[in-house]
Amino acid sequence: MQLDHRIPSGPLTEKWDRFRFETKLINPANKRKFEIIVVGAGLAGASASATLGELGYNVKTFCIQDSPRRGHSIAAQGGINAAKNYQNDGDSVWRLFYDTIKGGDFRAREANVYRLAQISNQIIDQCVAQGVPFAREYGGLLANRSFGGAQVSRTFYARGQTGQQLLLGAYSAMMRQVKAGKVTLHPRSEMMDLVVINGQARGIVTRNLITGAIESYAADAVVLATGGYGNAYYLSTNAMASNVTATWRAYKRGAAFANPCFVQIHPTCIPVHGTYQSKLTLMSESLRNDARVWVPARPGDKRPPAEIPEPERDYYLEKKYPSFGNLVPRDVASRNAKEQCDQGKGVGDTGLAVYLDFSEAINRLGEAAIRRKYGNLFHMYEKITGQDPVKEPMTIYPAVHYTMGGLWVDYHLMSTVPGLFVLGEANFSDHGANRLGASALMQGLADGYFVLPATISSHFAESALLPINTSHPAFTEAMDTTKGRIQRLLSINGTRTPDEFHRELGLLLWDHCGMARNEAGLTLALGRLPKLKKRFWQDLKVTGNGADLNQTLERAGRVADFIEFAEVMILDALSRQESCGCHFREESQTGEHEAKRMDDTYSHVSAWEYQGEAQTPKLHKEPLVFENIQLSQRSYK
């Protein structure tokens, strides 16, 4: 397997322009001869479907939800970054680029991140033109707020539901193409396999979630925008149906999986409260703009927060990181919360929580102003916990949130399987080892609205695509494999539900491949996986049959893939013996317990290649070359 990043030559600032000039185009009349499959209808999938349809391609868009307006991008609260510099506070494309690559702890490609920063401004223009009701100043111009990892205010937002408004914008644009006949929707369809013919991605196999029918679709290119794999941990902030199946199936058909150990643990989530818990809820990091994080200074202090006087509180982030304070990047904030709780200073029933306190901001700005800014987040918090954050501080704890790892893609967003493109959270490309807040929405829309539509034409222009249809033997083989697998899941008839196995896997990963990792723990977890997998395939219980709407069967298939996927994640965490970004190896830390990178040995992307069942996957390394910035140990002090 060769990893050719296909980054255009020339100065960083000119690469994207040069690419667009040098790339081969498809003339408008010919575009309608090409069929494209898009899997997923979150920000990346919907924006790509809309734009490809506008350009004239024929698009088929698949999603597992009942409607393409429900992808989990919808739950993003805080905002979307752009280098507009509307606040005149010193922002620029270069600064957004630098902050993003530094935030990712120098484990992303310069060229990709610079392009992302360049495109960020066009995204805001596009969304406003679509009618996305961003927050405004009284004079009618757009408002901004600041976010973790940045010292400028560059985040555009729509109350605490920016993701929803952006997704509805992309969804609407896509529905316009549905009306125009350029996009055909396939909701309640789950991708079960990728079909590769002559080394090119030429179609997919799906399961119709209503009828259970196994169907196949052929195309000239396949685009995966199926999100991240955070649900491998069972408890995460992801939606219940978020899964790794589509990217995992693509991996098994030859697409390399890059940096799977890079999993972001978000610092501000509502703490776990019971064993029946099905998911964790994030409280936007924008709250850290006006709230102060603290714990009791004395370990074991169980007094209610109001009874702890100021001098006996430890505002540990402000103390340790005076220049960024409560706005340090997510990985730093999460690790510090864990550190405080490990010292016995955690609060709440479980001792696994810290306070997020608004009282100072309320005194300064008034309750009304704070409620206007964060009203819906407070409402959400109160719904879940029964407590009002204005009256007593929120309690928060880190939770699995976003996965920076994903299928390896080149500058064109194409995977190692020609014709298979991967967008948004499903790819690995832009966030390195840690994603900054308000950058996921930016990347999803950059990939879908602007990058893929520009790069896919060169694939069509430069590849020989033989005419094929779904009667090709490769389709038959993939359909038979899928049917056999479903039959196997249904016929075990054991004694444990898919969720029980999923919980067990999640706990194993959280304990040994979570916020802090070490060789012994990772090795132990790796050793347990084959036994877990074996028990799953011997003792699983799935009710009902395959030819019907069967949610237990859907879950079983996804859990089976998570179990397999976990192996690559742990192998990746084992092989990267440095700490970087969210990946904290206890063996590699500074005297002050900060992450210690080892640029000489690990300044590369790790891409794993499937080698067959029961074979250890093969590691390939793409060196990261930094020509424009100086690598530094991140410091937020």
Place this chain on the structure above:
Amino acid sequence: MTVIHLTLKIWRQTGPESKGSFKTYESGPLATAMSFLEMLDVLNERLILSGEEPVAFDHDCREGICGMCGAVINGKAHGPEKKTTLCQLHMRHFRDGDTLVIEPFRSRAFKLVKDLIVDRSAFDAIIAEGGYISVNTGGAPDANAIPVPAFTAEQALDAAECIGCGACVAACPNGSAMLFVGAKISHLSLLPQGQPERSKRALALVKKMDALGFGNCGNEQYCEKACPKGISISNIARLNREFMKAAFCSVEE
């Protein structure tokens, strides 16, 4: 941890053509910090192990924003709490010994799929008729080129918060989708960017809504009460105004 026990009468129906009925289950002990859907999860785990098919229900984000979940609890869409989706409804709002009757969102335009799952694709079909501003990607003017008063943007967002869950339709005695359509019409007609297609949009969306079998608004206000996002029925007034203006004054078809 406070624990309660409930009696659950849940609508079971294997498919759109089959006959459904209520089936009664005892909940077993439930922590009051549990969400309504987690309560169903616990029941379903028990059903699977006993070999009975679990209750099918739609859900995804479990944060009250994706709009996928929804059922009628004791006659109320999304249950008794105001401005709350089913996934954000917690067991602390029920009393030990309560009986809950749990049914799908019923309406002529929402065909039942299985148990508590209904087909709401009619909403997507309405949006496809013109619930958008027709701008292709690229070429948009600078985002600050057209100022929008903060108050107008806030009003547009109040309407744009709709999550498309369908509770308004299920709650309406006429099975009307006018709160859903009114919210979209308001969102786009309030903004300067939405002006060029304002009339065309109002006519097209209302036409499609009628064709799909949704009823008319009878000013009963059940929709507003059921709406988990608190979308105001003043959006229906705006829809009526926009439609009338377009029907009488617009030169567009």
